[in-house]
Structure formats: structure tokens, C-alpha cells
Amino acid sequence: MLTMTVMTRPKLTTHILNLKKGHESICALAMGVLCFPITLMTSCYCVQENEEAVLLSCGRYSGTVREPGIHFANLWGREIITISKAKLSTDIPNTKVIDKDGNPVMVSGVVFYHFRDTKKAALDILDRQTFVADQAATVLKQIVSHYPYDNHDIESDEDSDDDDVPCLKRDTDVIVKHLVKELQRRVNVAGAKIDSFKFNEISYAPEIAASLLKKQQASAIVASRHTLVDGAVRIATAAVNRLDKKGVAVDPADKSRLISNLLTVVCADEHVQPVIVLGST
Numbered sequence: 180m181l182t183m184t185v186m187t188r189p190k191l192t193t194h195i196l197n198l199k200k201g202h203e204s205i206c207a208l209a210m211g212v213l214c215f216p217i218t219l220m221t222s223c224y225c226v227q228e229n230e231e232a233v234l235l236s237c238g239r240y241s242g243t244v245r246e247p248g249i250h251f252a253n254l255w256g257r258e259i260i261t262i263s264k265a266k267l268s269t270d271i272p273n274t275k276v277i278d279k280d281g282n283p284v285m286v287s288g289v290v291f292y293h294f295r296d297t298k299k300a301a302l303d304i305l306d307r308q309t310f311v312a313d314q315a316a317t318v319l320k321q322i323v324s325h326y327p328y329d330n331h332d333i334e335s336d337e338d339s340d341d342d343d344v345p346c347l348k349r350d351t352d353v354i355v356k357h358l359v360k361e362l363q364r365r366v367n368v369a370g371a372k373i374d375s376f377k378f379n380e381i382s383y384a385p386e387i388a389a390s391l392l393k394k395q396q397a398s399a400i401v402a403s404r405h406t407l408v409d410g411a412v413r414i415a416t417a418a419v420n421r422l423d424k425k426g427v428a429v430d431p432a433d434k435s436r437l438i439s440n441l442l443t444v445v446c447a448d449e450h451v452q453p454v455i456v457l458g459s460t
Contacts, residue, residue: 222254226261233260233301243298262297266374269312275384276320278347279327283384286323286347289377290315290362296370304369311371318362323347326354328383347381408442415441 225248226232232244235258244250252259273287292311294300300307329348345353355376363373415438 222257223249223251224259225249229264231262231264231297233262233297234258235260240298240302260301262294262300264293264295264297266291266293267308267311268292269308269315271312271316271319273380274316274320276323278323279325279344282328283387284323284328284347285380285382285384286319287379288315288319289379291374291376292366292371293374294370295372299368299370307369307371310369311366314365315362315376318358318365322354322358322361326350328381351378351381411442 224232226244226246228247230247232250234241234244234252238258241252268289268291271286271288271290273285275283276286278284290311294307304310327344327346330344330346347354355378359373359376362376366373418441419434419437
């Protein structure tokens with residue numbers, strides 16, 4: 180419910196003269212006094228919930244009204260810029276970006292934010308929402324270009340520096356934190372606070388999707404073969420050890436043949452029938 184306190188004429192005149200001491204134009208004050216009846220009837224304005232009003236007097240900043248309700252300020256030379264503090268979002272459409280490996284990828288997302296410093300939002304930026312949207316698109320391109328789309332590293336005995344590099348496909352949480360931090364730094368001038376960022380799509384660009392699909396298939400085959408060979412070695416080793424524990428005499432040549440046959444059976448794509456010779460004749 181909107182309420183307004185009724186003021187006596189001396190108090191009202193004092194309020195007009197001291198809305199923001201030292202920041203109101205002399206001409207505005209003079210007009211407010213000379214045209215007092217008009218000033219009294221037309222100087223009220225309303226501030227909505229979750230909204231702030233930045234007041235200018237003849238082009239000079241005179242104050243910020245943060246309380247919702249009906250307020251009174253000298254009409255003459257007054258300008259009111261209302262800034263909503265509600266949550267806002269800006270959509271970043273599909274954008275082509277070159278990732279760290281030189282592959283073109285398509286990325287899109289949504290940024291959620293609000294304006295916490297209404298003075299900066301009203302006076303320091305001409306179009307605050309467009310400014311945030313443009314900065315979000317720029318930062319998205321910049322951050323995404325620092326990461327590869329995917330890592331296809333296979334476990335090996337050698338350490339690789341690439342193992343610790345996040346990728347766009349799996350490590351979006353790390354990348355989002357980096358993106359929000361950089362975007363927040365850029366929009367501080369507009370008084371905005373970045374609440375969160377969400378990716379809508381991350382995929383290879385259509386012109387290279389087919390060729391990269393072959394690359395992904397080849398990487399998947401190599402990875403599966405690596406797992407298969409690792410399992411075959413464990414099976415062959417376990418078989419030889421169990422024969423030794425059972426007291427079965429197997430000479431080195433037969434052990435090599437046994438291991439070779441077991442690896443062939445486990446790793447072969449088609450059905451095979453190996454011949455296993457135990458002992459000598």
C-alpha cells in the first residue's frame with residue numbers, strides 16, 4: 180500500500196530546498212518557490228517494488244531513492260531514471276568459436292544477472308542491457324577459445340600436460356567459473372552482478388562434423404583396444420601363474436606359445452581356434 184506523509188507548507192518548502200543539499204540547481208529551487216502551488220501538485224512520483232529511482236536535477240546527480248512508495252522531489256529541472264533490480268537474462272545465440280585445438284565449435288548460452296549499483300547502471304552506461312549482452316558474447320568467445328572441445332588421451336606410462344587441461348565437452352563447471360569471473364570484471368562499470376551462466380549447446384561446427392566423427396570413432400577404437408589388450412595381458416598372466424601353482428610343467432617356449440594363443444583369442448575380432456600344447460612329447 181502506498182502512503183505519503185502530509186507536510187505543512189514550511190516543512191514542504193524545506194524538503195524542496197533540501198532534497199539533496201548542494202546538488203540541486205538554483206534555478207530549479209527558484210522555480211519551485213515561485214511556482215509553489217504547481218510544484219506542490221506535480222512533484223510527487225512513485226517508486227515500485229524491487230526498483231530504484233536515480234534523480235537528476237538540471238543534469239546533476241542529486242540522489243537515489245530506494246524505498247518503494249510515493250515520494251516528493253522538486254519538479255523543475257528534475258529527471259527520474261528508474262532501474263529495476265529484478266533478475267534479468269540475456270541469451271547468447273549460436274556462435275562459431277575456434278577452440279584451443281583449432282577446431283570450429285558452435286556454442287550458445289544464457290547469462291543471468293541483475294543491477295546492484297543503480298547509479299552506475301543509470302549514469303555510466305548508455306544502454307546497460309545491451310552492454311551486458313555484448314560483453315557476454317565477447318567473453319564467451321574469448322574463454323571458449325582457451326579450451327579444447329575434447330581430450331582423447333589414452334592412459335600411458337608417460338605423464339602428459341594435456342591431462343590436466345579441462346575440455347568443453349566434460350568440464351563445463353570449470354569453464355563456467357572462469358567465464359563468470361571474467362564477465363563480472365567487465366560489467367562492474369555498469370553496476371551489474373552476474374548470477375550464473377549456463378551453456379545451451381556445445382558442438383562441432385557442421386562443416387567439420389563428418390571428419391571429426393571419423394576421428395572420434397578412431398579414438399574410441401584405440402581406447403577400446405587399449406582396454407582389451409590390458410585385459411588380455413592380465414588373463415594370460417593369471418593363466419600361467421595358475422598352471423605353475425597346480426604343478427603343471429610348462430617350459431618357456433610353451434609358456435610363450437600359450438600367452439600368444441590367449442592374446443589372440445581375447446583380442447581377435449573373429450572366432451579363432453588356437454592349439455595349446457602342454458608339456459613335450
